[in-house]
Amino acid sequence: MFLKSFRQYANAYPTPPLRIPQRISLFLLAFLPLFTISQILIFMQPAIYRSEASVLTSESAQVDQAPAEADPQQTGIQAQVLLGQDILEKTAARLSERSAPTDVADLHKMLGATPVADSNLIKLHAEGYDPGKLQVILNAWIETYRQLREDYIRQVTAQSTATLDGELDRVGLLLSAKRRELDQFRLTHNILSQDSSDNQAHARLQGLNASLNNALEEEAKAKAKVGAIRAAIEEGRPVIPNQDSRSLAVLQETAERLRDKLENLRGRYTEHYIDFHPTMKIVKQQLSELDAKISEKEHSGTDFMLQEANTAYVAARRTVADLQKQLAQHKQKAAEYTGQFEKYQAMLQELEGLEKLQQDTKQRLADIEVKQRQTHPQLSVIDWATLPTEPIRPDYWLAAAIALAASVGAGLFAVWLADYLNPNPQLRNLQTITGIRVYPHRPSPNDRRQLLDRRRPPDALGFDPLQAINESPREDGEDRRRDRR
Numbered sequence: 001m002f003l004k005s006f007r008q009y010a011n012a013y014p015t016p017p018l019r020i021p022q023r024i025s026l027f028l029l030a031f032l033p034l035f036t037i038s039q040i041l042i043f044m045q046p047a048i049y050r051s052e053a054s055v056l057t058s059e060s061a062q063v064d065q066a067p068a069e070a071d072p073q074q075t076g077i078q079a080q081v082l083l084g085q086d087i088l089e090k091t092a093a094r095l096s097e098r099s100a101p102t103d104v105a106d107l108h109k110m111l112g113a114t115p116v117a118d119s120n121l122i123k124l125h126a127e128g129y130d131p132g133k134l135q136v137i138l139n140a141w142i143e144t145y146r147q148l149r150e151d152y153i154r155q156v157t158a159q160s161t162a163t164l165d166g167e168l169d170r171v172g173l174l175l176s177a178k179r180r181e182l183d184q185f186r187l188t189h190n191i192l193s194q195d196s197s198d199n200q201a202h203a204r205l206q207g208l209n210a211s212l213n214n215a216l217e218e219e220a221k222a223k224a225k226v227g228a229i230r231a232a233i234e235e236g237r238p239v240i241p242n243q244d245s246r247s248l249a250v251l252q253e254t255a256e257r258l259r260d261k262l263e264n265l266r267g268r269y270t271e272h273y274i275d276f277h278p279t280m281k282i283v284k285q286q287l288s289e290l291d292a293k294i295s296e297k298e299h300s301g302t303d304f305m306l307q308e309a310n311t312a313y314v315a316a317r318r319t320v321a322d323l324q325k326q327l328a329q330h331k332q333k334a335a336e337y338t339g340q341f342e343k344y345q346a347m348l349q350e351l352e353g354l355e356k357l358q359q360d361t362k363q364r365l366a367d368i369e370v371k372q373r374q375t376h377p378q379l380s381v382i383d384w385a386t387l388p389t390e391p392i393r394p395d396y397w398l399a400a401a402i403a404l405a406a407s408v409g410a411g412l413f414a415v416w417l418a419d420y421l422n423p424n425p426q427l428r429n430l431q432t433i434t435g436i437r438v439y440p441h442r443p444s445p446n447d448r449r450q451l452l453d454r455r456r457p458p459d460a461l462g463f464d465p466l467q468a469i470n471e472s473p474r475e476d477g478e479d480r481r482r483d484r485r
Contacts, residue, residue: 023415031411038403047391051134053124053142054382070119078379079113079122082145091137091144100136110134111141121382131388138385146379157368164365171361175354182347189340212323219320222313229306258286 057078058071081087088107095102102110114123126138185191265280275281 023418026418027411027415030414031407034410035404035407038407039400042394042399042403043396045394045396046129048127048129048393049131049134049388049390050392051126051131051138051385051388052383053138053385055122055124055142056120056380056382057122058120058380072115072118075115075120075122079115082113082122082124082141083108083111087141087145087148090148091141094140094144095137098136098140100133100140102133102137107137107141110137124385126385127392135385135387142379142381142384146381149379160368161365164361164368168358168361168365171354171358175351175358178347178351178354182344182351185344185347189344191341191344209327212320212327215316215319215323219313219316222309222316226306226309226313229309254290258283258290 057075085104088104088111092102092104092107110126110128112125112127114125115121116123124138124142126134126141128134128137262283265283269277269280273280275284
């Protein structure tokens with residue numbers, strides 16, 4: 001808004017434009033101070049150096065072991081621990097002993113730790129103005145952390161060992177008392193072994209149960225056999241014992257041959273002839289006798305099988321009843337023994353638990369140092385800090401080049417702004433009496449003021465260029481009108 005108003009004012013009251021020497025002077029006036037001050041500020045900045053080191057937050061794997069897996073979470077924790085107040089205070093004390101005193105606040109600004117992704121590696125760095133001191137500070141920092149880790153693990157190991165020794169003594173006392181209690185209980189209740197089948201009461205109970213189950217099974221089989229025999233009798237089917245089945249088969253085979261022979265005779269002779277013929281009559285008589293023997297043998301075998309099945313069924317029922325009676329008599333004693341044996345088994349489980357706890361405690365005591373190292377990883381130094389030779393910042397020449405470009409831009413902007421605020425006046429074309437347009441040359445400042453000030457009277461009589469310019473179009477017009485007339 002200000003530039004627009006100023007430009008309107010400049011158009012209303014124009015000023016002479018800048019010449020080339022004036023533009024150069026204005027450019028140098030804006031460029032030189034800015035360039036000089038910026039270069040002084042840049043090259044007065046102290047150089048900052050950076051010393052780096054690499055550490056590994058886990059133990060190196062042995063030849064016969066697989067490499068340790070990356071633990072980014074643990075690595076990040078160790079990076080935060082390295083920047084902790086306690087470690088930095090110990091580092092400052094160590095530096096004081098080495099004649100390189102440094103405040104803890106300065107260490108906070110100088111030191112840094114960056115975990116490497118997907119690994120147990122931590123990059124350590126120290127930044128400052130003194131490169132030799134940076135190397136000393138960074139190495140002292142690493143040594144301090146290593147010493148603190150070793151002291152801490154040694155302390156934790158001693159505390160854990162003392163605690164486990166106390167636990168092992170208490171578990172040993174409990175284990176001895178439990179063993180004495182278990183032996184006394186076993187002798188009191190006549191428990192011979194840990195297997196219930198080896199003890200008399202339990203063995204008797206198991207035997208009765210097994211016998212009763214077998215008797216019930218035999219009873220069911222005998223009952224089913226009686227039912228099958230009676231069903232066969234009702235259907236008219238004979239039931240023959242195994243020892244009579246062979247002889248019955250022989251009789252049936254002989255009777256079948258005689259029956260075939262008799263059928264052949266009946267095909268050739270009449271029944272009356274066969275009854276009176278002495279040889280043929282014998283065949284008929286033999287067949288009748290064999291049929292009678294077969295029928296008698298079948299009836300006697302069926303009666304024998306039914307009687308035998310009934311006898312076996314009655315015996316099985318009597319056996320079941322006897323076993324049930326014995327089991328009922330032994331039930332109270334078996335229940336008491338079962339309760340005592342279950343209590344004995346529970347005491348055995350308690351004893352096994354104490355023995356396992358004792359074994360686990362011994363194992364923990366034996367492996368305590370390894371477990372402490374796994375819980376609190378050591379710090380293996382991969383690369384110690386080196387003496388930096390080149391500063392990391394500032395980049396003097398880059399900054400100087402940027403300052404130079406900015407200074408040149410400021411000078412050019414100053415020249416442009418001056419031209420913008422002082423525009424060139426618009427020159428009107430001049431027309432002479434002959435109609436030829438004449439453009440005047442660029443006037444000097446004195447001529448320009450005289451041309452623009454139209455109310456100023458002429459200094460002397462004579463030809464006035466400005467008046468001639470203004471009156472020429474008017475006179476030209478009057479001459480043309482007179483010629484037309």
